[in-house]
Amino acid sequence: MHLLDGDAVLLAGATGRVGGATLATFVHEGARVLVVSRSAERAQATIDALLDDTERAAAMPFAADLADSAQAAAAVAARAERFGRIDALVSLAGDGHVVRLIDSSLDDLRTNLVAFTETAYSLALPALRAMLAQQPRPGTRSRGRMVVVTAGSSKQPAPGRGLFGIAKAGVNVLMQAIAREHKGDGIVANALVRRRRDRRCARLSEPRGLRRRRDTAGSRRHARVPGQRPRQRRERRAGRPQRARGRLMVQIS
Numbered sequence: 001m002h003l004l005d006g007d008a009v010l011l012a013g014a015t016g017r018v019g020g021a022t023l024a025t026f027v028h029e030g031a032r033v034l035v036v037s038r039s040a041e042r043a044q045a046t047i048d049a050l051l052d053d054t055e056r057a058a059a060m061p062f063a064a065d066l067a068d069s070a071q072a073a074a075a076v077a078a079r080a081e082r083f084g085r086i087d088a089l090v091s092l093a094g095d096g097h098v099v100r101l102i103d104s105s106l107d108d109l110r111t112n113l114v115a116f117t118e119t120a121y122s123l124a125l126p127a128l129r130a131m132l133a134q135q136p137r138p139g140t141r142s143r144g145r146m147v148v149v150t151a152g153s154s155k156q157p158a159p160g161r162g163l164f165g166i167a168k169a170g171v172n173v174l175m176q177a178i179a180r181e182h183k184g185d186g187i188v189a190n191a192l193v194r195r196r197r198d199r200r201c202a203r204l205s206e207p208r209g210l211r212r213r214r215d216t217a218g219s220r221r222h223a224r225v226p227g228q229r230p231r232q233r234r235e236r237r238a239g240r241p242q243r244a245r246g247r248l249m250v251q252i253s
Contacts, residue, residue, distance in 0.1 A: 002030030008083035012036040013092030015046045024050045033059045034079045072122035085134045089127040089146040101162045112163045117170035120148050143186035152195035
């Protein structure tokens, strides 16, 4: 029995390291995945590189610029048309502009808001409407789940990442709002904060005390060991996409 057996998933931003690892895991766990990218060719190349011949039938490329609300809605519609429903939305999409506040302009802020906040809204709202219109899957009370990956700068902005953090914080609030407004409707929504320091993800919906205890333990667990050789550090960095995709699996399964 696979964790995502038969689930219809829309995956945006799947052509990067974390997105690729996530795509492979979802398909291995039985999901049927619409792989959304600005380029259908790039999406297909990712599918071909990560999945074997029998698995590729479970993944379909789709070209869309998610900053365009019409194209984002078309991606959701394609997901429902191909598989009859949408069980999960997972988004790692967005490409913002990093600039120090003192050097920034209103246009820089707008660029980040479009890249992250508006993109998340344009994708999440059509997905939410589609999920509310469908019946829960047999044996569950959930009509659908959505997860958007954000960044540690959405909570504690690193130097030079203030505008980036503002836009990502808007995504956090968007997911919280969806979760709270539609909890009784069988909708699960979360933002995963992917921290810059150690690339771990934290659930915004966890109680503050639990997050603090886990973050403290995680800092000890992932702290750099004195005398550790560069190769060992590289091996640990190579495992970061796998840790992130594991946390995404927890959110949608």
